[in-house]
Amino acid sequence: MGSAPVLSSTSKIAAASRTRWGILAMLFIVTTINYADRATIAIAGPDVAKDLGLTSLQMGYVFSAFAWSYVLAQLPGGWLLDKFGSKTTYFFSIFLWSLFTLLQGFVGFVSGGAALLLLIVLRLLVGAAEAPAFPGNSRITSAWFPTHERGLAASIFNSAQYFATVAFAPLMGWMVYSFGWQSIFFFMGVLGIVLALVWRKVIYSPKEHPALSASELDYISQGGALVDLDSGRSNQHTASVNTFACIKELLSSRMLLGVYIGQYCINALTYFFLTWFPLYLVQERGMNILQAGFLASLPAIAGFLGGISGGWFSDRLLKKGYSLTVARKLPIVLGMLMSTSMIACNYVDTDVLIIAIMSLAFFGKGVGALGWAVVADTSPKEAGGLSGGLFNTFGNSAGIVTPIVIGYIVHSTGSFAGALAYVGAHAAIVIISYLFVVGEIKRITLSKSITSEPVN
Incomplete structure (x- = not known):
């Protein structure tokens, strides 16, 4: 675990091959659309609230609806990935979440409580359909990438959440404004x-x-890639794992609990950005939706660059001979230190400084968003989808809590000051969790009693 593998000349030629990077490019594109679909409600939010007559509290519930079903469907989604493989499960995931996104455009044809209910139901359906996506990303990178490239691979698909805002927020802002x-x-x-x-x-x-x-x-097999993960699907992985006993064993790991706490807090920053950030710019800073859509892309660019930098830095540390634990933890801690800077937005008045501080905070958030690399490094070989689903269940619980809490803070105080302090504090908790709870980062090996009992 301490040193990087030495590549032979043949391995170096293989390392330059582009097949696995083409697979990663597809993951990046799909994840970009995934996050763009999540962000539609944030960009449309001010006009939706105005047209449907929704309050801040009601919008908080609309924003959180996605995460309720997304969290509840994580374990079933992970089980489906292990049962039917990543390709098939992911295909149905993409198709269904896109269909339910399209149907949200018809909400404007109803009004009052019916419109609110329909919007919440469709957001719930989008969340359930998207549940297998990130565990699927983790499974696919585990199969296609050796350990010393996995940090960069995970950071690339994870950074698509920022690229989605860069690519689509200005476009969607213009579309809302024009059409x-x-x-x-x-x-x-x-x-x-x-x-x-x-x-x-x-x-x-x-x-x-x-x-x-x-x-x-x-090359990828010798480097630790799980190349047999989905080859010739015969249900061998699902049939050999007792699902509930596996979940119990994963939850008993102090290392994984620390990782879960960290991911919850990191996602609190993510969901603030995906839901309330455009409304913060419109309501607190007096921008119109076109300006907000454009300016929201600047912290997103910083987050994207931070995400790529964090993955590259982590893999670089591995190649320099540092342990997996140091290589993953150091970028996370440094990134979260930068993310706490968003609290400073409460003490400045100019839009330029606001965007600059938010850009620094989300650059740091990108650097520290290595949770999926850690999942790929630690998941049991027999239950990668289930492990990723459990990780994402904890992480995206923040999507339920954060939009609602911010809605109550804004409703009760009439300001986003408390909301920024609330979100920024989560970055500090990530640091504490990784430094004092996680311990050594290593792959979990399930006990024989779990791997020998079939699932009915």
């Missing part, structure tokens, strides 16, 4: 359905990919 808020739901829904069809054509497991060379397969 009405319904237009972005129609556009994103159709785009996602087309992408689901592309996914079926380009995604394979390593041993089934028609373009993968033998040398690259040897």
Whole structure:
């Protein structure tokens, strides 16, 4: 675990092969659309609230609806990934979340309580459909990437959440401004359905990919990639694991509990950005939705750059001979220190400084967002989807709590000052968790009693 593997000349040629990076590019594109679909409600939020007559409290519940079902569907989604494989499960995930995104555009044709209820129901359906996505990303990178490249791979697909804002927030802001808020739901829904069809054509497991060379397969396999994870699906992984006993054993790990706490807090920052940040710029800073859509992309650019930098830095530490524990923890701690800076927005008045501070905070958040790399490093080989689902269950509980708490803070105080302090404090808790709870980062090995009992 301490030193990076020495590559032979053959391995170096394989390392330069692009097949696995093409798979990662597809994950990046899909995750970009995933987060753009999540963000539609934030960009449309001011106009939706105005047209449907919704209060801040009601919008808080609308914002959180996605996360309720997303969290509840994580373990079933992980089980489906282990049962049917990443390609098939992910295809249905993309198709369904895109369909439910498209249907949100029709909410404007009803009014009053019916409109609120329909909007919440559709957000619940989007959340449930998206549940397998990130555990699927983790599973696929575990199968395609050796350990010393996994930090960068995970950070690339994870950084798509920022790229989604960079690529789509200005576009969606312009569409709302020019064509009405319904237009972005129609556009994103159709785009996602087309992408689901592309996914079926380009995604394979390593041993089934028609373009993968033998040398690259040897390179990733020797480097720790789980190349057999989805090869020739025969339910071998699902049948050999007792699901509930596996969950109990994962929850008994102090290391994983520390990681779960950290991910919850990191996602509190994410959900503030995905839900309330545009409204913060409009309500607290007096911008119009077109300005907010554009300026929200600047912290997102910083977050994207931070995400790539954090993954590169972590893998670089591994190649320099540092332990996996140091290589993962150091970027997380440094990144979260930068993220606490968002609290300073309460003490400045100019828009330029606000955006600069938020950009620093989300650059740090990107650097520290290595949770999925840690999951790929630690998940049991027999239950990668289930482990990722459990991790995402804890992490996205923040999506339930954060929008509602911020809604109450803003409603009761008439200001976002308390909300920024609340979100910024979560970054400090991440640091405490990784320094004092997580301990050594290593792969979990399930006990024989768990792996020998089939699931009915």
